[in-house]
Amino acid sequence: MATLAIPDFGDEGSGANARASRTRTGSDAGTRASRRQRRLGWKGALHRSSTYFRCAPDSNPESGFFLRGIENMTLHDKFGRQITDLRISVTDRCNFRCIYCRSADPENYQEHDKILSWAELERLGRVFHGLGIRKVRVTGGEPLVRPGVERFIASMSETGFPDLSMTTNGHLLAERCDGLIAAGLKRINISLDSLNAVKFEKITRTKTFSSVMAGIDAAQNSVLGPAKINAVLVRGFNDDEVEAFAEFARQRGVIMRFIEFMPLDADRHWSRELMVPASEIHARIHARWPLVQIPHEASETARKYRFVDGAPGEIGLIAPVTQPFCGHCSRIRLTADGKLRTCLFSKEDHDLRGLLRENASDEDLGIYVRSVVSEKEQGHRINEPDFRPPSRTMVFIGG
Numbered sequence: 001m002a003t004l005a006i007p008d009f010g011d012e013g014s015g016a017n018a019r020a021s022r023t024r025t026g027s028d029a030g031t032r033a034s035r036r037q038r039r040l041g042w043k044g045a046l047h048r049s050s051t052y053f054r055c056a057p058d059s060n061p062e063s064g065f066f067l068r069g070i071e072n073m074t075l076h077d078k079f080g081r082q083i084t085d086l087r088i089s090v091t092d093r094c095n096f097r098c099i100y101c102r103s104a105d106p107e108n109y110q111e112h113d114k115i116l117s118w119a120e121l122e123r124l125g126r127v128f129h130g131l132g133i134r135k136v137r138v139t140g141g142e143p144l145v146r147p148g149v150e151r152f153i154a155s156m157s158e159t160g161f162p163d164l165s166m167t168t169n170g171h172l173l174a175e176r177c178d179g180l181i182a183a184g185l186k187r188i189n190i191s192l193d194s195l196n197a198v199k200f201e202k203i204t205r206t207k208t209f210s211s212v213m214a215g216i217d218a219a220q221n222s223v224l225g226p227a228k229i230n231a232v233l234v235r236g237f238n239d240d241e242v243e244a245f246a247e248f249a250r251q252r253g254v255i256m257r258f259i260e261f262m263p264l265d266a267d268r269h270w271s272r273e274l275m276v277p278a279s280e281i282h283a284r285i286h287a288r289w290p291l292v293q294i295p296h297e298a299s300e301t302a303r304k305y306r307f308v309d310g311a312p313g314e315i316g317l318i319a320p321v322t323q324p325f326c327g328h329c330s331r332i333r334l335t336a337d338g339k340l341r342t343c344l345f346s347k348e349d350h351d352l353r354g355l356l357r358e359n360a361s362d363e364d365l366g367i368y369v370r371s372v373v374s375e376k377e378q379g380h381r382i383n384e385p386d387f388r389p390p391s392r393t394m395v396f397i398g399g
């Protein structure tokens with residue numbers, strides 16, 4: 001068997017990684033705004049959109065679509081999928097530098113004025129609620145590094161989102177958990193890529209293992225429990241910990257989720273050989289502690305399992321590479337700099353920040369969003385021969 005070449009993911013610093021990341025990821029100039037928006041300007045794009053939606057099946061021309069406002073609309077794409085789930089990245093900054101995610105270079109952060117203000121995010125939240133979004137996940141970057149995130153969650157809760165969750169690396173969670181719950185947070189996902197402190201710190205390029213474990217404890221002992229713990233396995237780094245993570249689920253009663261490594265890393269080291277397929281993880285856990293599948297909603301990303309012997313905890317397998325679930329996708333994403341993305345692997349961004357800052361009305365925003373969503377990609381194409389990773393990497397999209 002050929003030996004696997006493990007890439008040198010490098011340390012903190014601003015070497016070749018940083019330069020590569022700058023050209024390929026965050027800066028405004030480096031991202032591709034919607035071609036249509038660039039060609040027509042947003043008013044032109046909107047005009048096209050409104051012409052299209054005057055004829056859309058769920059708008060009623062008789063009742064005067066434009067007078068009705070955007071309340072009670074829903075978002076559908078041309079493949080018949082309803083979009084009910086929005087991931088909002090509130091910052092592109094992160095206090096971790098996970099090897100499979102971002103390059104080690106804070107120089108890539110965008111200027112504050114390029115990032116949507118809380119007021120702009122709150123307004124968009126209301127518009128999306130009017131368009132039928134029901135699940136909001138607050139993410140980043142690392143959402144807890146942006147001051148004011150609790151107030152934002154409170155505002156989303158007041159807007160009426162029944163399902164309000166956050167994805168965090170957990171480092172600042174222990175001291176923030178009560179405030180987040182008081183603000184209305186309902187669920188939490190915490191990333192944890194190793195149970196070994198030394199390895200954890202090598203993967204995240206930080207010294208934070210004990211604070212993350214404290215964050216997990218805080219969540220687990222609160223109404224947010226059982227917490228979902230996300231691990232991305234990279235062959236040669238942490239794939240020896242599959243059974244240890246399963247044991248962690250059994251001992252702590254957490255929902256342990258394994259996410260396949262996707263080609264969204266800033267350093268472009270991703271390869272199929274480095275990704276650990278969900279089938280392998282399932283086989284290894286099942287051999288030690290037999291698993292039985294639990295029913296899941298079609299649009300859920302994870303296939304869920306419990307332990308046959310009745311132990312607490314749950315296993316979730318998220319296999320976007322080997323078992324894509326695009327056919328039931330109900331998600332869209334809003335980046336910290338106000339770009340709407342209809343797929344993690346979209347080739348185009350759609351600029352809501354521009355519309356907001358050029359005084360578009362809520363109705364304009366709603367019509368534009370509907371037109372963008374109607375063109376949502378059928379699938380991510382990772383397994384197609386001509387696949388190219390998107391210009392934005394995970395940290396600049398929001399996971």
Ligand code: SAM
Binds near residue numbers: 189260
């Ligand atoms: N800072 C937060 C955190 O660490 O959870 C939220 C942002 S992070 C980008 C969201 C999720 O994306 C994390 O669970 C992380 O493990 C996952 N992620 C990042 N890069 C990934 C990649 N290349 N493939 C698969 N998952 C990735």
